[in-house]
Amino acid sequence: xxxQYTALGLYLDGEWIGSRDRDCVDVTNPATSAVxxxxxxxxxDDVDRALASAQQGFEAWRTVSxxxxxxxxxxxxxxxxxRADAIARVIxxxxxxxxxxxxxxxxxxxDTFEWSxxxxxxxxxxxxxxxxxxxRQLVVEExxxxxxxxxxxxxxxxxxxxxxxxxxxxxxxxxxxPAEETPGSxxxxxxxxxDAGVTERAVNVVFGDPPVVAxxxxxxxxxxxxxxxxxxxxxxxxxxxxGRHLKPVSLELGGxxxxxxxxxxxxxxxxxxxxRAKFRNAGQICVVPxxxxxxxxxxxxxxxAFTKTAFALRVGDGLDEATEMGPLAxxxxxxxxxxxxxxxxxxxxxxxxxxxxxxxxxxxxxxxxVVLTQSDDVCVMREEPFGPIAPITPFSDLxxxxxxxxxxxxxxxxxxxxxxxxxxxxxxxxLAVGMLAINSFEISxxxxxxxxVKDSGHGTEGGIEGLAAYLVPKYVNxx
Ligand code: NAD
Numbered sequence: 001x002x003x004q005y006t007a008l009g010l011y012l013d014g015e016w017i018g019s020r021d022r023d024c025v026d027v028t029n030p031a032t033s034a035v036x037x038x039x040x041x042x043x044x045d046d047v048d049r050a051l052a053s054a055q056q057g058f059e060a061w062r063t064v065s066x067x068x069x070x071x072x073x074x075x076x077x078x079x080x081x082x083r084a085d086a087i088a089r090v091i092x093x094x095x096x097x098x099x100x101x102x103x104x105x106x107x108x109x110x111d112t113f114e115w116s117x118x119x120x121x122x123x124x125x126x127x128x129x130x131x132x133x134x135x136r137q138l139v140v141e142e143x144x145x146x147x148x149x150x151x152x153x154x155x156x157x158x159x160x161x162x163x164x165x166x167x168x169x170x171x172x173x174x175x176x177x178p179a180e181e182t183p184g185s186x187x188x189x190x191x192x193x194x195d196a197g198v199t200e201r202a203v204n205v206v207f208g209d210p211p212v213v214a215x216x217x218x219x220x221x222x223x224x225x226x227x228x229x230x231x232x233x234x235x236x237x238x239x240x241x242x243g244r245h246l247k248p249v250s251l252e253l254g255g256x257x258x259x260x261x262x263x264x265x266x267x268x269x270x271x272x273x274x275x276r277a278k279f280r281n282a283g284q285i286c287v288v289p290x291x292x293x294x295x296x297x298x299x300x301x302x303x304x305a306f307t308k309t310a311f312a313l314r315v316g317d318g319l320d321e322a323t324e325m326g327p328l329a330x331x332x333x334x335x336x337x338x339x340x341x342x343x344x345x346x347x348x349x350x351x352x353x354x355x356x357x358x359x360x361x362x363x364x365x366x367x368x369x370v371v372l373t374q375s376d377d378v379c380v381m382r383e384e385p386f387g388p389i390a391p392i393t394p395f396s397d398l399x400x401x402x403x404x405x406x407x408x409x410x411x412x413x414x415x416x417x418x419x420x421x422x423x424x425x426x427x428x429x430x431l432a433v434g435m436l437a438i439n440s441f442e443i444s445x446x447x448x449x450x451x452x453v454k455d456s457g458h459g460t461e462g463g464i465e466g467l468a469a470y471l472v473p474k475y476v477n478x479x
Pocket of ligand 1: 150152153154178179180181210211212214229230231232233234237238252253254255285286332333384385386
């Protein structure tokens, strides 16, 4: 095993558990396809132990004062910043993104812990005016209880850590199942939490056969809340399970973010920024700019600057300093990209253009690709590519483009570029998304709510709303 990867295991009942007597799966580096680690999978007994531990951890952690919980989370943030370079290598090895992108993910995770630590101290209940003499009416916010959380592989640290930071800030405990494809980097976050002083049984981490583990966890009466980030089909399964067991659930699912570029902007800088944003993490981001609607008057200039920027990107191993775009995170994404390109290549009115720069052999690489299309009836306009394929299409007016942008089931992020106040206002009012960036590609900060509408999920992470998802109001009438 390469020395720079990390020790893999389960963490439950305050104990690290290695591969002895357990089935294991390979963890591979998507840049080389080399096996870099063996991940032990939880037995049913392990999952039961993790659940019992989460119950114990909850009883202990909920009694820690909000000030002390906040201090521990802020200490976790400091440790993550100190360890950012080492953890970034682990992310790049298992997920493929470039080292600067991986470092950025850790630093954003640290910011999230810091925000959650501060927010722990800001939450407060209410004292209601009483309707009768001698009556005191309180609303107190209580932690919901042990949480079952499921993280994705594309942001293997930030996504599960956002859940962890918020639920810990609220006084909850958890059993977390990060993605089996990218397990090591999140374990580093767990180590930072424990080193900072999180009560050991408040955090439990298991890996396994995802549907089996999900069913086991969600069915347990110990679990009081479910949080999932991942694909829409799996989100439906999780929501069905949560419904069957009457558990509240937060779902952050896929997106296919429209980017609407109007004709009153300086189009070349917008196109360059759009290409840079689109190919971050090889396009595998749920809020990535994804469907490009460009006003006819500026369409050709946009396409020229976008493709020039995209096709100049150096694609390679994320560990290589010269690399600007890493591989796809797994071979499944390569198969998905091939299907989308094949569909576009045979669709009427669509053309496919691809970078001709060399890419390394042996890994899950895909060259930056642009699909120019006159119609939305091509797969890559309807289905989230979750990869480095960018469909670009012209539009003629505001009403038409809003109808087209809102036509899909997705409703996570959206972007618009316009100078006209009326245009910006119309987009802000009528684009059906949970997050909207206007004249910017900045869509997510620790203090802002993160979540979608329609098939992109429900419930929110981030911001004051994120912590609220792990709290329940309790009304107390006292005479
Ligand atoms: P997929 O639907 O096959 O999901 C596989 C992933 O989901 C694995 O990581 C697995 O561990 C997990 N999973 C599967 N069944 C599960 C279950 N019952 N309970 C819990 N976890 C389960 O898709 P994929 O090939 O991994 O990814 C493709 C799609 O996933 C993309 O198109 C994108 O829409 C979506 N995705 C979204 C996000 C996001 O941030 N919302 C992140 C990653 C992937």
